[in-house]
Amino acid sequence: MKPEFFLLVLVLLAFGCADNTAWEKDFPVRSVVVNGTEYKYRIYIPASRDPAQEIPVMLFLHGSGARSDDNQSQAAGFRDLVSEYRDRYSFAIVLPQCRPGTFWAGEMTEQAMAALEQTVKEVNGDESRLYLAGYSMGGYGTWQTAVTYPGKFAALVPIAGGIVPNGPVSEEDKAILSPRVRAAADSADPYDSFADAIGNTPVWIFHGAADDIVLAEGSRKMAEVLKARGNTNVNYTAFAGVGHGSLMKALTEPALYEWLAQQRLPANERAGPTGAVCDNFLKALFQGGFLHGRGKCGRPGRDS
Numbered sequence: 001m002k003p004e005f006f007l008l009v010l011v012l013l014a015f016g017c018a019d020n021t022a023w024e025k026d027f028p029v030r031s032v033v034v035n036g037t038e039y040k041y042r043i044y045i046p047a048s049r050d051p052a053q054e055i056p057v058m059l060f061l062h063g064s065g066a067r068s069d070d071n072q073s074q075a076a077g078f079r080d081l082v083s084e085y086r087d088r089y090s091f092a093i094v095l096p097q098c099r100p101g102t103f104w105a106g107e108m109t110e111q112a113m114a115a116l117e118q119t120v121k122e123v124n125g126d127e128s129r130l131y132l133a134g135y136s137m138g139g140y141g142t143w144q145t146a147v148t149y150p151g152k153f154a155a156l157v158p159i160a161g162g163i164v165p166n167g168p169v170s171e172e173d174k175a176i177l178s179p180r181v182r183a184a185a186d187s188a189d190p191y192d193s194f195a196d197a198i199g200n201t202p203v204w205i206f207h208g209a210a211d212d213i214v215l216a217e218g219s220r221k222m223a224e225v226l227k228a229r230g231n232t233n234v235n236y237t238a239f240a241g242v243g244h245g246s247l248m249k250a251l252t253e254p255a256l257y258e259w260l261a262q263q264r265l266p267a268n269e270r271a272g273p274t275g276a277v278c279d280n281f282l283k284a285l286f287q288g289g290f291l292h293g294r295g296k297c298g299r300p301g302r303d304s
Contacts, residue, residue, distance in 0.1 A: 026082060027075050027095070030122075032114040039111040040071040043119050044082060044093040056091035056129035056154075056260070059116045061138030061145070063160075063247070067100045074098075081251055088257045091131070092123045104134070104141025106176030109148065128265040133157035135247045136214065140165075143222075147197040148178040155263040156198070159206045159250045162218035163190050195225045202233035202263045206250035208242035235259070 027042040049055055066073040074097040082089055096112040098104055104112070119125060132153040134142035139161015146156050177185065184193035205223050207216040216238055223236035239249050250256065 027079070029071060030115065030118065032111055032118055034107055034111045034114055037107070037111075039096065039115070040069075041097060041111075041115045042071060042075045042095040043115075043122075044078065044089065044095070045123055046090055046092065049090075049123070051124060054124050054126035054129075056131060057094060057116065057120055057123065057125040058091055058131040058133055058260075059094045059096075059112060059145075061104050061112065061132075061134030061141040062095070062098065063134075063136030063138050064098075064103070065136075067098045067102075067137075069097065069099060071097055077247060077251070081248075085252070088254070090261070091129075092119060092125060094119045098137070102176075103137055103173075105144060105173075105178070105181070109141070109145055109178070112145070113149065126264075128267070129154050129263065130265075131155045131157065131260055131263070133159065134161060135159040135250075136161060136244065139214070143194055143198075144177070144181045146201065147180050147184055147194055150180070150197055150199070151201075151265070153201060154265045155260055156201055156203045157206070157250070157256070157260075158203070158219070160208060160211060160214050160219075160244055160246050162214050163194050163222055164218060166214065191222055191225045192229075195222065195229050195231070198226065198231075199229075200231050200233070202259075203231070204235040204237070204256060204259060206237050206239070206246055206253075208244060208246035208249070209238040209240050210242055211244045211246065213244040233263075 027044055029040055030043055031038050031040045033039075046055065060078075062074040066076070068074075075095045078093065078095065094112075094116050096108075096115045098108045102108055116130070120127065120130070130153050132142050132145060132155070134140075134145075134157075136159070139158040140163075142156055142158040142161055143163055146153060174182065174185075180197060184190055184197055187193040203223075203226060205219045207214075207219040209216050220236060220238065223234050226234045237250070237253070239246055242249055
């Protein structure tokens with residue numbers, strides 16, 4: 001082996017090790033156990049935070065392409081974002097990972113929420129400033145998790161997600177939806193039912209206007225229904241000429257972070273650890289006779 005080549009190999013290995021060290025430092029590994037299964041996740045904690053001060057915490061639900069158990073794929077995009085825009089991330093980020101062959105419902109949502117609760121305790125998180133965001137499959141998951149845990153989050157940021165799925169839904173997939181989501185999905189108007197459950201929770205919806213995988217029409221309609229129901233803190237951004245890959249466009253929007261910093265749950269609307277608040281929404285759906293046969297929604301965003 002020539003000395004020059006050997007030196008090049010050493011340099012590349014050194015940079016690789018340094019990059020891996022930085023990755024582990026910025027996004028350390030944590031884990032939770034749900035129903036006897038260990039789920040690993042990553043967290044980001046602002047280095048400049050004062051441990052004595054409560055900080056906001058964001059739960060981010062990734063898209064289907066990051067489904068795995070490697071505990072890396074789900075955080076890949078945030079590595080560059082945090083590196084380049086570190087001053088914007090004054091809050092902690094929780095990055096759970098959905099297993100292959102399923103989606104953000106049932107035990108996958110349970111492990112994500114368990115990771116959130118554990119992180120809130122670890123970083124002195126502010127229960128009144130919990131943010132929920134997600135992309136594609138995770139965008140669907142954002143809407144569904146907000147319905148499952150009403151009153152839990154101070155702000156929602158669904159990106160390239162939707163309310164109604166793109167295709168048929170199996171009974172197996174429908175079975176793992178939470179009762180609240182199942183009720184809303186099976187109602188006569190899922191958009192109206194989801195909006196009813198979300199209420200006045202602040203929402204900023206992002207979508208690529210040219211998205212041909214998850215059409216932007218669903219996001220636009222949801223924004224309109226939320227506003228029609230009296231939610232005065234709803235933003236909808238459609239990126240002209242952008243397809244399904246709108247995640248980085250959304251997460252590099254400077255105004256998003258200014259907006260998030262302004263969101264806080266009123267003291268009288270804060271939910272407990274499981275998001276348990278008044279069940280009037282669910283009761284109304286059942287008592288009002290809105291449930292019927294086979295619903296339209298089941299495995300939302302599974303393949304997006």
